[in-house]
Amino acid sequence: MTLAGVFGPLGQVFIFVLGSAIVLSAITVLAAFLLRGTRANVDLVQATLTILPQVIVDGLVRGFLFATIALGYTMVYGVLEFINFAHGEIFMVGAFSGAALGAALAASGILKAMPPLLFVLIAVAVGMIVSGSLAMTIERIAYRPLRNAPRLVPLISAIGVSLLLQDGMRLIANVTGLGFNARFPTPNFGPPIQLAQIPAADGRTIPLILDVRALIFIVAATLMLIGLNYLVNATKLGTAIRAVAQDRPTASLMGINVNQIIALTFLIGGALGGAAGVLFGIRVGTVNPYIGFLPGLKAFTAAVLGGIGNIPGAMVGGIVLGFLEAFVASYLSLLTGGALSGASYADIVAFAILILILIFRPSGLLGEAVAQKV
Amino acid sequence: MSTTSLPNSPFAALNRGLPAYIALTAYVVVTSALMLTNTRTSLGTDVLFILFLLGFLLIYRAKVSNGYKLALGAVMLIGVVPYFGTLNAYYIELAIQAGIFVALALGLNVVVGFAGLLDLGYVAFFAVGAYLWGIFSTDQITQISPGASPVSPQLFYLFMALGLFVGAFFGVLLGLPVLRLRGDYLAIVTLGLGEVIRVLAVNLDRPINITNGAQGIKSIARPPLPDFLRALLPGLNDPQIYQLFIYALALLIVGITVLTVFRLKNSRIGRAWEAIREDETAAIAMGIPLVRMKLMAFAVGASFAGVMGVLFAAKQQFINPPTFDLIRSIGILAMVILGGMGSIPGVILGGVLVTLLDLQILPRIATELGALKRQGVVIPDWFDPAQYQRALFGLLLIIMMIFRPEGILPDQRRREEAHAIEDREASAKTEAGEAKMA
Known part of the structure; x- marks a missing residue:
């Protein structure tokens, strides 16, 4: 594999980032233009344009969150054709382990003096180790014994694992004193970066800000995506993973230890989920045992949107979904004059997309159509 | 065995x-x-x-x-x-709850057990039935159309029938987009649709107030107590008679459900569902109308939930969106799986068992622990078994899947399936062993 193989998919992701941002902005502005007569005292077009850059930045952060979680789903699906329902909870456990680390450091007084980047590095590493090994353990205990069972059996087991992890984490959080709504202590990241000043209607200017933590999120997620691409496309392990995904019996005839590769796939996917969890926790500031469910579901949608089993597809799907959600969340209330709450209906968007994609293009944006095996 | x-x-x-x-x-x-x-x-x-x-x-x-x-x-x-x-009113309340959940589990069993379509949003239909009666029997209806007035409680039975049809309608509505999906995709999509219904229940208080949002609907009307019951049961006060009345209604619905499900299972339709579950492609080849059969499974399953929703709303007199969240769907699924997918006696057993575990045994352990604590035994604050419902359902699902996927009282055909796989594995192992020796 050459450099092109590693960076090619990232080009694809970049095109989709740009494309969906432009298309969605155009649609929103058009809608605002068409609806401009409906509100007397507000210039809808002006209002829409004013917050547009901020919405795009938000969409990017959401998109990278979904993309990093979606990778775990898609890798496992690619190898086992199995939806790891508990992946959202693995993300949540990652977030909690970061919170626990932060709390421990804060208790010993080191946290305040720590350089923020060092803390992020250590926390992400801890989250990756905890979540990765948890995912591997779950595979060993709850999925491997069921590998040859009918398809619904491991899925139901995975639902069970997901519920068990939620309450298990709640128990641990209560016992250790982290609490149900655990604070995620971090060093001070400093003031948000001001990217630009946007002139608003009444002569004031609205600053376009990018939170440092959001920036860290975007950079870290991009680095992880590059790393994963390299791992899967340019290393021996990656070749083995792709071989197992393509044809398990043949791969094992080629001398690949299939069980080990599957375990490693869970390790990698879990580690990515854990890292996403830590980054998410750093950005949001508090975590609770149920935060994994909704992002998990949406990340799955993202994986399907991009074409499940397809790694660049998961990134593309995540980004597109992130943008869509950000646009709906920010603009629905504005454009309907507050009649519909954007934040609530943004959750529905993900499911609507999931259903539409599964009906009209089940192979996803980047996936290839697969004939049904009889 | x-x-x-x-x-x-x-x-x-x-x-x-x-x-x-x-x-x-x-x-x-x-x-x-x-x-x-x-x-x-x-x-x-x-x-x-x-x-x-x-x-x-x-x-x-x-x-x-x-x-x-x-x-x-x-x-x-x-x-x-x-x-x-x-x-003792507590235990009959428990029996009523068990009855409601048994009927729901039997309905879900049609979809999951008979037709093999894993539906994780089943509680949505229950919600539809509950909101149907909740909206029409209270002042909520005046919020939707200002001229209307709440229907008379006498019409409760009519609304139970309506609940049947509305449930079936929503079953088909939710079934249509997911028809082409197989197994695991279907599970996630139905889960998403269930969430959509819940989110709608929370948010449909604007622009028109249909569901009254997160506050829920209060003081829902109850069916009037038949006079002959008072004459029949002298010496009891009205709340007691009323509870017995609700119990009788629940029992009646469960009875009808069991009968219907039993007849369906052994009918042409039931066999068609079984064929779809075993092998969709082969079923199509055998001339089974796949679309119609799948939709029918969704409709039948949902209609039971719709009826029970109406009864549930009247019994609770209060409904709000959290009543119909995902964990309840999973709880009903746990009943079906614990008892045995496709097995009617199994599902009844599963329904009763999970309801007892959830509403009686775990809270009882919590109370007993509380009593011990008051006597000075050190029990940490965080340990409250009644709070760990998810862990209970989760463990049930995992353990059943690993050790007994066919359930406690398995359906004959399901058991054979489970064993066919074991047999295949066993023969594969012997073959592998022989190959090694050779």
Whole structure:
């Protein structure tokens, strides 16, 4: 594999980032233009344009969150054709382990003096180790014994694992004193970066800000995506993973230890989920045992949107979904004059997309159509 | 495997013939008598209540004539349970809850067990039924169309029938987009759709107030108490009679559900569902109308939930969106899986067991722990078993899937399936062994 193989998919992701941002902005502005007569005292077009850059930045952060979680789903699906329902909870456990680390450091007084980047590095590493090994353990205990069972059996087991992890984490959080709504202590990241000043209607200017933590999120997620691409496309392990995904019996005839590769796939996917969890926790500031469910579901949608089993597809799907959600969340209330709450209906968007994609293009944006095996 | 006891076991004599009749009757009489003489809500009564319910399982498994089984079961359900209910309202409430969930589990069993379509958003149909009665029987209706007034509580029975059709309609509506999906995709999409219904219930208070949002709908009307019940049950106060009335309604619906499901299972439709479950492609090749059959499974399953939703709204008199969240769908799924997918007696057992675990056993452990704590035993604050519902359902699902995917009282065909796979594995292993030796 050459450099092109590693960076090619990232080009694809970049095109989709740009494309969906432009298309969605155009649609929103058009809608605002068409609806401009409906509100007397507000210039809808002006209002829409004013917050547009901020919405795009938000969409990017959401998109990278979904993309990093979606990778775990898609890798496992690619190898086992199995939806790891508990992946959202693995993300949540990652977030909690970061919170626990932060709390421990804060208790010993080191946290305040720590350089923020060092803390992020250590926390992400801890989250990756905890979540990765948890995912591997779950595979060993709850999925491997069921590998040859009918398809619904491991899925139901995975639902069970997901519920068990939620309450298990709640128990641990209560016992250790982290609490149900655990604070995620971090060093001070400093003031948000001001990217630009946007002139608003009444002569004031609205600053376009990018939170440092959001920036860290975007950079870290991009680095992880590059790393994963390299791992899967340019290393021996990656070749083995792709071989197992393509044809398990043949791969094992080629001398690949299939069980080990599957375990490693869970390790990698879990580690990515854990890292996403830590980054998410750093950005949001508090975590609770149920935060994994909704992002998990949406990340799955993202994986399907991009074409499940397809790694660049998961990134593309995540980004597109992130943008869509950000646009709906920010603009629905504005454009309907507050009649519909954007934040609530943004959750529905993900499911609507999931259903539409599964009906009209089940192979996803980047996936290839697969004939049904009889 | 578990249907026959060993010939040399000490209970072999009780297995058939006259001893079976005597032993069974004695068990029922003794547990009933013990239960009826210990009416205080306590751990001991809990145990007696469970032992009493175990009687149903024994009746089901005993080798006595079907007529006798029915008669004994009827005495317990129509005689002992209501009478006990007049002595202690807590347990009849439990029985009503169990009845509602058994009917729901039976409905889900049509979709999951018979047709093999894993539906994780089943509670949505329950919500639709509940909101149907909730909206039309209260002032909520005036919010939607200012001229309208709430319907008379007399129309409750009409609305139960309506709930059937509305449930079926929503079943088809949600079934249509997901028809082409197989197995695991279907599960996630139905889960998403279930969430959509819940989010809509929370948010449809604007622009038109349809569901009253997160506050829910209060003071939902109840069906009027039939006068003959008051004459029939002198010496009881109205709330007691009312509870018995709701119990009777729940029992009636469960009865009708069991009958319907049983007839469906052994019909042409039931066999078509089974064929779809076993092998969709082969089923199409055999000329089974896939779309119609799948939609029918969704519609039938949803219609039971719709009816039960109407009854549930009237019983609770208050509904709000969290009542219909994902965990309830999963709970109903756990009932189906615990008892045995596709097996009607199994699902009834699963429904009762999970309801008892969830509403009786875990809270009871919590109360007992609380009592111990007051006596000075150190129990940390965080340990409250009643709060760990998810862990309970999760463990149930994992353990069942790993050790007994066909359920406690499995369906014959399901059991064969599970074993076919084991056999295949076994033969594959021997083959591999032979290959190694060669």
